[in-house]
Amino acid sequence: MIDYIEKTPSADEYNTLTNSVGWGVTESGIVQTALANSLYTVCAYDGERIIGFGRLIGDGVMFLYVQDIMVLPEYQGQKIGTEIMERIVKKILDYKQVYGDLRAYLGASVGKDDFYKKFGFITREEAGLGAGMVLL
Numbered sequence: 818m819i820d821y822i823e824k825t826p827s828a829d830e831y832n833t834l835t836n837s838v839g840w841g842v843t844e845s846g847i848v849q850t851a852l853a854n855s856l857y858t859v860c861a862y863d864g865e866r867i868i869g870f871g872r873l874i875g876d877g878v879m880f881l882y883v884q885d886i887m888v889l890p891e892y893q894g895q896k897i898g899t900e901i902m903e904r905i906v907k908k909i910l911d912y913k914q915v916y917g918d919l920r921a922y923l924g925a926s927v928g929k930d931d932f933y934k935k936f937g938f939i940t941r942e943e944a945g946l947g948a949g950m951v952l953l
């Protein structure tokens with residue numbers, strides 16, 4: 818049975834997940850600060866082992882951003898990402914109840930659009946908006 822817990826993971830847990838999905842690892846202090854600055858974090862556990870994660874960042878009144886949705890490769894395809902996203906979308910809707918004009922964004926990795934479309938997200942193009950851009 819998988820447990821979904823609204824908590825901040827340790828930097829090691831976070832790095833275990835990012836490394837497993839090919840995103841590498843980040844220095845612990847930076848991870849801790851990034852996670853502490855999040856609005857909402859949810860972890861999936863199989864026993865003591867973290868196997869999935871997602872978080873929301875943003876200003877909490879106008880703009881939210883979905884970040885770091887990830888599931889350990891051997892646990893993918895079992896709806897764990899779906900469970901994580903459902904909790905994130907519920908949290909977004911909680912914010913929208915208070916701040917009706919609030920917008921939630923995300924940057925889909927290559928090939929992941931269809932996963933996010935299941936939760937109502939549309940591309941900026943479909944929304945008649947300009948390109949998403951990034952400064953690396």
Ligand SMILES: CC(C)(COP(=O)(O)OP(=O)(O)OC[C@H]1O[C@@H](n2cnc3c(N)ncnc32)[C@H](O)[C@@H]1OP(=O)(O)O)[C@@H](O)C(=O)NCCC(=O)NCCS
Nearest residue numbers: 838886887888893894895896897898899925926928931932
């Ligand atoms: C993307 C990810 C979070 C999905 O989690 P998951 O637990 O494997 O997904 P689920 O089992 O909940 O799948 C839900 C649905 O999305 C679909 N889906 C899953 N991964 C998909 C992908 N890469 N592309 C398109 N559809 C996908 C599934 O087929 C399933 O469809 P269904 O409801 O019609 O059966 C997971 O594959 C992952 O961690 N990938 C690596 C990290 C990553 O790229 N994260 C996204 C960053 S933008």
